[in-house]
Amino acid sequence: MKKLINDPKDVVEEAVAGIGAAHPDLLVVSHDPTFVRRASGPVAGKVAIVSGGGSGHEPLHAGFVGHGMLSAAVPGPVFTSPTPDPIVAATQAVDGGAGVLYIVKNYTGDVLNFETAADLAEAEGITVASVLVDDDVAVKDSLYTAGRRGVAGTVVVEKTAGAAAERGDSLEQVAEVARRTNAATRTMGVALTAGVVPHAGEPSFTLADDEVEIGIGIHGEPGRERVPLEPVDRIVDRLLDAVLDDLGTASGDRVLLFVNGMGGTPLVELYVAFRRASEVLTEKGVQVTRTLVGNYVTSLEMQGMSITVTTLDDELTELWDAPVETAALRRGR
Amino acid sequence: MKKLINDPKDVVEEAVAGIGAAHPDLLVVSHDPTFVRRASGPVAGKVAIVSGGGSGHEPLHAGFVGHGMLSAAVPGPVFTSPTPDPIVAATQAVDGGAGVLYIVKNYTGDVLNFETAADLAEAEGITVASVLVDDDVAVKDSLYTAGRRGVAGTVVVEKTAGAAAERGDSLEQVAEVARRTNAATRTMGVALTAGVVPHAGEPSFTLADDEVEIGIGIHGEPGRERVPLEPVDRIVDRLLDAVLDDLGTASGDRVLLFVNGMGGTPLVELYVAFRRASEVLTEKGVQVTRTLVGNYVTSLEMQGMSITVTTLDDELTELWDAPVETAALRRGR
């Protein structure tokens, strides 16, 4: 294992300290319990938004704390959901009296820990609503699985919900925007190589030199199938077909196209992939009216990418366009 | 070689097409010759800035085209300087009559090709000034080398020069800001693994599992020495010592601290490194007044990072803070 770290046990704490040192204008970091909140503090009467989950997916979530997006982020250990305590502490730190929305990626651990946190926060008199993100079409959503995973679409949900909170929507309304965004969003990913969890010291899985994993999850969970490495145009087609099929995208639809890097893929490759995806959509008569390309929801040093499509209407477009000022996404401020 | 590409020969053209498709609000792409320019076109009376160089360092340079930074970027083949033709074409496309500044990273190929382009552009009646960026302290600047390389500090030079051009400085003044920024900037990098140039198909160099290359260049050129992998705090100290020593940084100085990822390093590790660097500077009485963390000047999928320090005065701070609206750096707009 080759990593720019000290003791694997200290990675998250040290990274969070670094996030605090790097963005003092945007963020304040709390240690013990560990969470990251907006430097500006709670705004009375405005809904606050808290998200979190295992670390190793940076900039998710701390990189999206700031005006127009999250009020606080709660990073757990690498690939492990945080416990309820820091979630409750973050909730108390950002509540402005109008309630707190939890944006939770749909993994058993995240669901259970945020559930407990919500119970504890409600016991402290804070109103909490929760929205699950489950955009990953690689997993069948059936009684026979833990349900779809929340992956790159989380960024889109955090952005639109954040904008809704910023414009003064009620907790119910913000939650509705988040749910609607999630319902309009689908993602599928591919991995070329695995990430290495610091405390494990070994790659999470092994792929042959000519093999890729289609439908990878962001913890390196396997996906739909392993296929031989193909030209990226073919891989994009596979991912996009699954996404559009599930979303029921039709000619004339307006969409956000988001090509997300898994952390170890050069940006130049993400742009090559974006080119294909946007060409295919255009050929199908779909209008790509908003775009995002980059490493936003990563899986340590995994090489790979995911493709996310969100169906946009006027309101979601407006919320996507709204000013945002965070470490990883900034626009209009 | 595992890459999300089609034919290695098409990587740059396809990526540039992707950049155009992803940022239609910011950029316009020209093919044959290949360059990327601001969507807004030349502004009469304002100095234009053109930079470029081999591809594989994305988001450099195309990711910095836009308001407050570059007017155009000219990407060459992977790790190879562009030829004069596209540089001249880009120069003609962005000239607003007030002259064009070339920001050139100090490599023989870039220097020679931009030199020829400048001659040709001048022959077309366009006034051109050139500034070399050579921030890499790993290389001795002596008669016995090609001189220092231009690495991550290029982003800082492009930012301050871009802001100077935007506020209406003359060509001479913009060039002076660029030179002054370069003179105030030093960088040193480290590699844990090598990038793979698509047409080569093999890693540019090989490091043992417990070895790192201190003083790496962004084309995978070797640096000062190979040392055993150490805790990142030690590695940061090595890089920072060399940078501060060369810069002559003293207690009380105000600086920009920039931790740059080489493309394949997880962001979480960059923040761990940033934490150490900012701690060390603070201990030395140096004020970290501006910060940047992320993958800005990369070397394909290389794992590693560089540390850049720029000594700031009031003017450089103001130019750094000025609004910028590009694919990779955005603030205040």
Place this chain on the structure above:
Amino acid sequence: MTLDSTWARRFVERAADTVSENRAALIELDREIGDGDHGENLERGFSAVRAKLASQPDDATPGALLKMVATTLISTVGGASGPLLGTAFLKGAGAIGDATEIDSAAVAAFVAAARDGAVLRGKAEVGDKTMIDAWTPASDAAKAAADAGGDPTSVLRAAADAAADGAASTEPLVARKGRASYLGERAVGHRDPGAQSSALILAAAADAADDVAAAAATTSGEA
């Protein structure tokens, strides 16, 4: 014969030891069909539990000690296993209440309540390839042993053995809950890490009872 807080303390120590010894093995199981953190998660939790043990009042009841385990796991483990095992211990401790001496029926009630707690939170059934595949047979075996008049030690041993079999029984299964459910058929042939760790923890409980019984025998022999 009954079990008291000496047993509960010994149980906690043994559980922390076994989790620590099996850290790498649990990581490996989880790497195969999950995300490779289960051993790390539990070790983080049980070392926190061990650290708190020393500061528990001398007169802490078994129920109080096991509740401390529950809240500590909930607040340190994270992931799926933290809330699930934590709730199991919480409900198990609740079943024991503030009794200072725990008889066979109480032991069986502890295991049953623990199982029910984990089911309540995780909604898994037997055969879903989760820790429930260890806890459910353990609970059944504990009840059977207690009903048959076994002493607390033998009730715990029955539970532990059944849990071990239950953990082994997950190997041929396709998972329907947790991260392994994403794998479909590819999970077949791998043991569920949470079932394995639950079996280890129940073995620690039985071993602790053995320790206590052995110590009692020595003491009475010497007396």
Place this chain on the structure above:
Amino acid sequence: MTLDSTWARRFVERAADTVSENRAALIELDREIGDGDHGENLERGFSAVRAKLASQPDDATPGALLKMVATTLISTVGGASGPLLGTAFLKGAGAIGDATEIDSAAVAAFVAAARDGAVLRGKAEVGDKTMIDAWTPASDAAKAAADAGGDPTSVLRAAADAAADGAASTEPLVARKGRASYLGERAVGHRDPGAQSSALILAAAADAADDVAAAAATTSGEA
């Protein structure tokens, strides 16, 4: 004996062939002490040159053909070698002017002007471990051969052989120019890719002259 545009065309084809055949070897040399693109760069350039050759007018002079090589290399190769080799061909073509027949002195003047052009742009000296270590001895040997009364073919062969020796002579050197200069002592033991490719190109020039001579011999023998 003199060389004409048949030679120049043959030279260009041979140069394109040898660059193509040695693409991988040149990449490998550059990977060791540079950035691994030299073979790719030259192949891109010489295939563009080859593509343009067919469309050159039948009456194109050798100088015009070599000038086409120059401008094509400058506008397609990039990197350090593009401007340097391009300038070498540009200045070399200038030395030949619009002559249709090139004698030994003109051949020597071509090589000398090419060398001077590369030195002008790159400011390297012999011993800096660059292509100049091939061009300078080539230029000296060409002049000596011409002064000694050799025919154009033998002048080119003398230049090519000296360039090959010059390329080999770069192996023990520390580089003082170009990317290899960053390596310090670590460049020792590696041959400079640009010196190697320059030697290959000069060998192509000599081989082309041999081809022309052989064709002439056949024709005159048959005639």
